[in-house]
Amino acid sequence: MAPxxxxxxxxxxxxxxxxxxxxxLLAKSTxxxxxxxxxxxxxxxxxxxxxxYFGGKTADDLLMAPTQWYHDNGIxxxxxxxxxxxxxxxxxxxxxxxxxxxxxxxxxxxxxxAFVPDVPxxxxxxxxxxxxxxxxxxxxxxAATARSGAVLGGGLLGLEAAKALLDLGxxxxxxxxxxxxxxxxxxxxxxSAMLQSKLEALxxxxxLSKATSHIGGNGKIDALHxxxxxxxxxxxxxxxxxxxxxxxxxxxxxxEVGMRGGIVVNDTMQTSDPxxxxxxxxxLHSGMIYGLVAPGYDMAEVVVSQLQQGAxxxxxxxxxxKLKLIGxxxxxxxxxxxxxxxxxxxxxxxxxxxxxxxxxxxxxxKYLLGGVLIGDAEAYNMLLxxxxxxxxxxxxxEDLILGARGGEASEGAGVMSLPDEALVCSCEAVTKGMICDxxxxxxxxxxxAMKKCNKAGTGCGGCVPMVKDLIxxxxxxxxxxxxxxxxxxxxxxRQELFDLLRINxxxxxxxxxxxxxxxxxxxxxxxxxxxxxxxxWNDLIxxxxxxxxxxxxxxxxxxxxxxxxxxxxxxxxxxxxxQLMAIGRIADKYKLYTKITGGQRIDMFGAHVSDLPNIWEExxxxxxxxxxxxxxxxxxxxxCVGSTWCRYGLHxxxxxxxxxxxxxxxxxxxxxxxxxxxxxxxxxxEAQAKDFGVIATEKGWNLYVCGNGGAKPQHAQLLAGDIxxxxxxxxxDRFMMFYIKTADPLMRTATWLNKMDGGIAYLRNVVVxxxxxxxxxxxAEIELLIKNYHCEWKEVVExxxxxxxxxxxxxxxxxxxxxxxxxxxRGQRMSKAW
Amino acid sequence: METAVxxxxxxxxxxxxxxxxxGACALVEGEQVAIFNFARRGEWYATQNLCPHKQxxxxxxxxxxxxxxxxxxxxxxxxxxxxxSLLTGECLxxxxxxxxxxxxxxxxxxxxxxxx
Numbered sequence: 018m019a020p021x022x023x024x025x026x027x028x029x030x031x032x033x034x035x036x037x038x039x040x041x042l043l044a045k046s047t048x049x050x051x052x053x054x055x056x057x058x059x060x061x062x063x064x065x066x067x068x069x070y071f072g073g074k075t076a077d078d079l080l081m082a083p084t085q086w087y088h089d090n091g092i093x094x095x096x097x098x099x100x101x102x103x104x105x106x107x108x109x110x111x112x113x114x115x116x117x118x119x120x121x122x123x124x125x126x127x128x129x130x131a132f133v134p135d136v137p138x139x140x141x142x143x144x145x146x147x148x149x150x151x152x153x154x155x156x157x158x159x160a161a162t163a164r165s166g167a168v169l170g171g172g173l174l175g176l177e178a179a180k181a182l183l184d185l186g187x188x189x190x191x192x193x194x195x196x197x198x199x200x201x202x203x204x205x206x207x208x209s210a211m212l213q214s215k216l217e218a219l220x221x222x223x224x225l226s227k228a229t230s231h232i233g234g235n236g237k238i239d240a241l242h243x244x245x246x247x248x249x250x251x252x253x254x255x256x257x258x259x260x261x262x263x264x265x266x267x268x269x270x271x272x273e274v275g276m277r278g279g280i281v282v283n284d285t286m287q288t289s290d291p292x293x294x295x296x297x298x299x300x301l302h303s304g305m306i307y308g309l310v311a312p313g314y315d316m317a318e319v320v321v322s323q324l325q326q327g328a329x330x331x332x333x334x335x336x337x338x339k340l341k342l343i344g345x346x347x348x349x350x351x352x353x354x355x356x357x358x359x360x361x362x363x364x365x366x367x368x369x370x371x372x373x374x375x376x377x378x379x380x381x382x383k384y385l386l387g388g389v390l391i392g393d394a395e396a397y398n399m400l401l402x403x404x405x406x407x408x409x410x411x412x413x414x415e416d417l418i419l420g421a422r423g424g425e426a427s428e429g430a431g432v433m434s435l436p437d438e439a440l441v442c443s444c445e446a447v448t449k450g451m452i453c454d455x456x457x458x459x460x461x462x463x464x465x466a467m468k469k470c471n472k473a474g475t476g477c478g479g480c481v482p483m484v485k486d487l488i489x490x491x492x493x494x495x496x497x498x499x500x501x502x503x504x505x506x507x508x509x510x511r512q513e514l515f516d517l518l519r520i521n522x523x524x525x526x527x528x529x530x531x532x533x534x535x536x537x538x539x540x541x542x543x544x545x546x547x548x549x550x551x552x553x554w555n556d557l558i559x560x561x562x563x564x565x566x567x568x569x570x571x572x573x574x575x576x577x578x579x580x581x582x583x584x585x586x587x588x589x590x591x592x593x594x595x596q597l598m599a600i601g602r603i604a605d606k607y608k609l610y611t612k613i614t615g616g617q618r619i620d621m622f623g624a625h626v627s628d629l630p631n632i633w634e635e636x637x638x639x640x641x642x643x644x645x646x647x648x649x650x651x652x653x654x655x656x657c658v659g660s661t662w663c664r665y666g667l668h669x670x671x672x673x674x675x676x677x678x679x680x681x682x683x684x685x686x687x688x689x690x691x692x693x694x695x696x697x698x699x700x701x702x703e704a705q706a707k708d709f710g711v712i713a714t715e716k717g718w719n720l721y722v723c724g725n726g727g728a729k730p731q732h733a734q735l736l737a738g739d740i741x742x743x744x745x746x747x748x749x750d751r752f753m754m755f756y757i758k759t760a761d762p763l764m765r766t767a768t769w770l771n772k773m774d775g776g777i778a779y780l781r782n783v784v785v786x787x788x789x790x791x792x793x794x795x796x797a798e799i800e801l802l803i804k805n806y807h808c809e810w811k812e813v814v815e816x817x818x819x820x821x822x823x824x825x826x827x828x829x830x831x832x833x834x835x836x837x838x839x840x841x842x843r844g845q846r847m848s849k850a851w
Numbered sequence: 852m853e854t855a856v857x858x859x860x861x862x863x864x865x866x867x868x869x870x871x872x873x874g875a876c877a878l879v880e881g882e883q884v885a886i887f888n889f890a891r892r893g894e895w896y897a898t899q900n901l902c903p904h905k906q907x908x909x910x911x912x913x914x915x916x917x918x919x920x921x922x923x924x925x926x927x928x929x930x931x932x933x934x935x936s937l938l939t940g941e942c943l944x945x946x947x948x949x950x951x952x953x954x955x956x957x958x959x960x961x962x963x964x965x966x967x
Contacts, residue, residue, distance in 0.1 A: 539916030540927035563873030567929035827875040828864040836908050851905045
């Protein structure tokens with residue numbers, strides 16, 4: 018609590034910007050008495066992420082800060098008590114409850130209210146606005162019995178509200194927009210068309226160029242009537258047609274307000290009364306009302322500076338924004354609409370993938386003026402910087418939206434060329450210079466550390482990829498070699514340790530720790546060293562099972578509830594009827610849930626740990642062996658039907674897939690490897706999404722490498738084309754061993770290639786042209802691994818000491834875990850939800 | 852101020868039943884207890900088998916190790932790698948509540964758990 022005698026700052030409004038002002042003032046000074054009046058019954062909450070309230074977040078989750086924060090910081094807080102009058106002569110405010118509060122400075126952060134158009138029938142039941150948590154509760158309650166709903170307003174907030182209706186179960190959801198396009202202030206007509214098709218695919222129905230003439234219904238809404246005579250029957254309406262600044266208090270107090278609303282302020286955020294400031298959505302600056310939160314935060318910063326006799330001023334704000342709207346990236350920057358003759362546009366439209374990109378370039382081709390991105394906004398950060406810093410365009414500006422095709426694109430190199438004043442985090446106003454300084458002077462070498470230094474990335478989070486690139490770029494520029502050491506116990510990269518263990522003939526984890534490590538190891542270095550040892554010697558991992566990660570420890574994939582899954586190998590996806598019946602009999606006997614996997618084999622779930630050796634004993638007796646589904650190893654080599662049956666097949670893809678899978682089965686690698694062999698260009702085995710993939714050509718086979726499926730799909734790249742099988746296997750041997758020796762722990766081949774200096778050209782040089790002179794060694798090393806292959810499950814089944822370890826209770830081996838429960842689905846077992 | 856609590860030493864299994872530098876689960880008075888043979892340090896630890904994160908009986912199958920300057924012994928849950936101190940039971944990398952630890956001693960190749 019500030020001592021008496023300190024000037025009192027009264028803040029009217031406890032919304033996001035009102036809260037931020039308090040936070041910023043307290044960060045800079047304790048010389049002010051803060052009193053806050055809020056009209057809503059709760060403290061400031063994140064209105065920007067309001068739609069998450071329907072997704073399960075509670076009101077408390079959305080709070081900017083808990084009520085305790087205000088008390089802890091000595092803020093006098095009056096909630097649910099709106100200020101009704103400002104007495105400028107006496108410098109006091111009067112609240113609804115009768116409180117009279119004196120002020121030295123007054124900050125108006127009253128925000129705005131939802132604009133309700135003057136349409137007859139708007140007072141009917143079932144017509145709501147979308148602004149406060151109370152509004153959302155009303156919408157939620159009403160949606161429970163509505164079959165159809167509409168949102169009036171196709172802007173940012175309207176589209177969010179429409180998604181909310183869908184999420185609430187209103188199956189028939191419509192968006193009605195007065196303008197001829199969606200988000201008319203941010204995107205152009207073509208961008209709107211792309212966005213519209215994506216939204217329609219999600220089930221929203223879009224109506225553009227519709228003026229609502231009246232709302233029909235008997236006391237309760239039943240339809241919207243439009244100016245063109247058409248009618249839309251709906252059970253509820255959410256109005257999200259814009260905002261109107263809350264300037265009533267200011268008007269009443271005689272402060273200057275704009276003709277269409279808004280409290281007039283100058284560059285230092287002062288109203289026509291120098292002791293009264295206005296910030297956020299209620300403020301009118303140079304004829305603009307800013308409906309985004311970032312400029313509001315900037316205005317708060319200006320007032321904090323002014324209160325301390327500082328010189329910071331507000332001179333307008335860049336309204337560029339990037340957001341994820343209903344899963345669709347939408348970005349708008351600079352001047353998105355500027356057209357001939359003042360600019361020339363380059364447009365990329367891909368209706369197949371739902372991507373639209375437009376950039377507007379100055380007629381002399383030198384500068385980027387603005388643009389729109391729909392469906393893929395990855396380039397947003399760099400494009401925004403290019404506009405704002407007037408960075409000269411490359412000779413082929415179309416590359417900015419088409420991406421570097423067929424070349425070596427070094428990700429993130431562009432950020433280092435930004436000027437120091439470039440604003441990287443606009444929510445918290447952090448420049449490139451501030452970030453680089455934090456790296457060099459404050460030692461912030463991670464995003465988390467950076468967040469603590471200057472809050473970059475703590476707002477919307479959109480700048481985090483750029484912050485990461487700047488950190489790495491700065492460290493590289495300093496000459497720091499960014500080495501990924503294993504963990505606190507080993508101060509070496511995986512590649513370094515690989516060589517050390519090989520040269521010193523280290524064969525156990527204990528020996529590795531003794532010679533090259535410190536401390537007693539952990540769950541990071543144990544599996545990593547285990548992987549290295551396997552890559553060097555390919556000894557049975559069951560011999561060092563306590564250092565293996567979960568799945569490798571028990572040679573099975575652990576599932577919810579503590580049961581395991583069993584997957585025998587089915588090379589190339591080929592299986593005989595006899596084998597199918599054997600699997601069926603065994604799965605039925607042990608009551609396992611069966612399913613076909615993406616890797617073209619059968620998985621059996623629900624095995625107790627003590628049943629595993631018995632199940633495998635039966636599988637091995639039927640001629641099966643481990644599928645290594647649990648290992649960071651080769652998984653499967655998928656195949657298409659191929660020339661043996663398919664009328665299109667050029668070569669026998671199935672035989673080749675089986676040959677490849679059997680060659681490399683059991684080999685452990687830095688991360689799992691998945692593969693496929695397709696018999697023709699139709700690519701039914703999806704080989705191009707694999708760590709290495711093979712596709713038949715007229716003349717032979719093409720070998721592709723470093724593709725990936727999963728969360729970050731990436732197509733494999735051609736390593737060599739039209740080669741014969743022997744050559745292909747030779748290149749594969751070298752490629753695989755090179756990956757095993759040089760990748761970081763848990764690094765997929767795709768990431769490994771992306772981070773490789775020189776990219777695919779370099780990799781091809783090493784593997785195909787033997788530029789490093791190591792190919793003979795690589796071939797010998799992998800030959801050793803192949804020669805040393807044994808089925809590890811066979812080893813467990815035949816070894817009573819190892820078999821003993823597959824029990825739940827060491828002192829009651831016949832007792833199964835009593836807490837393991839199963840449910841049922843479609844006639845098969847299922848795990849119980851946790 | 853510590854108060855002494857009388858424990859009964861219950862023989863549970865053979866020391867050789869627990870893999871060196873690993874763990875195994877024992878049924879003690881109807882409870883699931885994870886026993887760890889930290890051979891590298893010549894130390895034994897025992898904790899509850901239930902991981903508080905998703906309530907799974909699995910900690911005995913986790914990897915053990917040490918962390919920090921003081922080399923505090925820990926175990927990592929196989930499911931999501933939540934780590935717990937083997938000394939205090941405290942969760943070292945999350946908000947989970949601490950796990951129960953039990954006194955453990957080995958005498959003549961028999962493992963005893965101190966039961967209160």
